[in-house]
Amino acid sequence: MKDHTHDFVEDYTGLVGYGLDRDTDEATVQFYLQKFSDDVCMRKILPRMEQKDLDTVFELISELLRKHFSEPEYHAVFLKDESHGS
Incomplete structure (x- = not known):
């Protein structure tokens, strides 16, 4: 799956x-x-995409993840790593 x-x-x-x-x-x-x-x-x-474009996309997504997810949510929801912190 x-x-x-x-x-x-x-x-x-x-x-x-x-x-x-x-x-x-x-x-x-x-x-x-x-x-x-x-x-x-x-x-x-x-x-x-220019390097600047790649940097912008990566930085925006990273910033949003840091702002709105706790570390456990980041690992479970974004990384799909259910084993983190277990």
Whole structure:
């Protein structure tokens, strides 16, 4: 069984647009991130990104994870490492 899922983008039928309301904003961000992280999209865009672009994406994601996840959540939810701290 795979650890990672991208079911939301496959099942979502709502509005994709930003700025209408919080629920739509959250759905749109999740939709965009799952589309962006698709393996085909990544294979196309990563070689075209400058080092500065890679740094920006990495730093943004790292900052958000540090801000909103405890260390155990980071290991369990992001890294899928259930053994950490056990």
